[in-house]
Amino acid sequence: MLLDVKLPVYYIFKRILPDILRVMLISIIFQLLKYFFGHYLPLIPLQLATILGSSISLLLAFNVSQSYDRWWEGRKIWGAVVNDSRTLVLQVRSFLQPEALSAREASEHLTAVAYRQIAWCYSLGESLRGQDPMPSLAKFLSEPDLAYAQAQKNRPLALLALHSTQIRELHLKQAVNTFQQVQLDSTLVRLCETMGQAERIKSTVFPANYRLLVHFLIYLFLGTLSLSLVESMGFWEVPVLLLIATTFFLIERTARYLQDPFNNAPTDTPVTAISRNVEINLKQLLEEPNVPAPLTSDTFYLM
Template sequence: MLLVQNIRLSRILRNTWQVDLIMIVSCVAAYLIREFLIAHHLDIPAIIPTVLGTAIAFFIGFNNNQAYDRWWEARKVWGGLVNDSRSWARGLIHYVDPTDVQLARTMVFRHIGFLYALKASLRGETHNFRAEYLTAEDETAISSHTNLHNAILALQSRDLQTLARNKSIDSFRFIELNEMLVRFTDGMGMSERIKNTVFPTTYSYLTKVFIWLFVVSFTLVISQSMGVWSIFMGWIIGFVFVSTQINGMSLVNPFENNSASIPLNSITRTIEINLLQMLGEENVPAPVKPINEEYIL
């Protein structure tokens, strides 16, 4: 997630340089074709880039709106996980009878393991989760599962039932804590849905094709009056469209490990710190630091 208001031009160019080269080559080719092949035979009507520009605006607008909706939904899901995680730990620490306090602490630690397992799954790092928050019995119980975070929630449900059976919590507290488990499941499912739902590739593909056609036709039209400078102007106008489109597409996969994604590392670390401090632990990790004071993962 970006932390600064102004984005460095170098970052933009790193994201667009390949497309920029293609556009420059296209503009040069369009200028040479206009200058040496069709200059004395026909004039390219200005209506062509005008219509293409309008179509591109619609496609880019749709793409960016849908991409931001995905990003914002993912951020709301993880914001909910932050709040419910604190409530979950607070309930287990203060509601459970002292006779089962060790089991309650184990369930709080296990929840941290659940969050790291979910984060690792969303980012494709299935072997990079904080197993130290799970007991040896927990690791054995989930070892045969492909969905580790779902298996961890099943263990939480089992132990919550144990607390109720031991009368360490009353029925009202049991229902309250169980509802939190349901919300964790909902947040897990919504995150998986966002990650596994492929954005319609036709929109992205057609947008790229339209931008290329627009750059070529625009260069052909303005070369009639600007000459060789039409190459530069064609690239500049194309750069605006390409940058806007790439900016929107960077939000399509909000759980990717890039500067525009949801800061899962920071969010899970924040929850980890909060829960460990609520447990009175002394060995608490430091918050995740920004990269180059520009963004946080």
């Protein structure tokens, strides 16, 4: 997630530099054609370029709007992850029946659920980014849980299955009653739905043909604008065209990076930082003395 700080110039322009160089090359070619073959260049009215620019602006506005909707949905999903993670541990802590379990057993069960939920948050975020979550899970899971997760392809789903098994065992031991089991299962269902929503965003790509069409139309507009300005502005057409091109390509690239909020990029939803906040909250609920600090960043983004 980009932070509210001054963005470095290299980050803003490095992605559009190839496009800007191509536009500059096109502009220089038209300048040379005007100089050597001025009578053969077509006279294109500026109104045509204006109409094209207005149409492309509408397409870019739609593109940015849809891309931001995807990014914002990803952020809302992880807000639900935080809420349901806290809810699950609070429910287990309040539901466990003291007459069915000793204080030590109740503490072990609560700790197992809390640590497994912390592991679930980290594993979900890393899985969405295409990373291997297993190295992050070793410090949160018991050996049997770790071995079970290792054998599964979908590690976050495996951890939810372990949650479900433990809740069923607590119900069989009468450590939670039937109504409490239903409440815990409802929380697990919400966590599973949240995971599915995040996976849907990750697996559903923004239509590539739409992106290519917008990219082509930008070049068509800039070429038309260059032919329209080359007669009236002379050499000044080059910097003017580059300035306009920079604006259009920056907007297009901004939309492209917002389309995937789980791409391990600075524009991502900060799933690692959110998972760390969940870890802090749940360890405080366990009243543990050593609670990690929230993630901070010395750069312009937070992952």
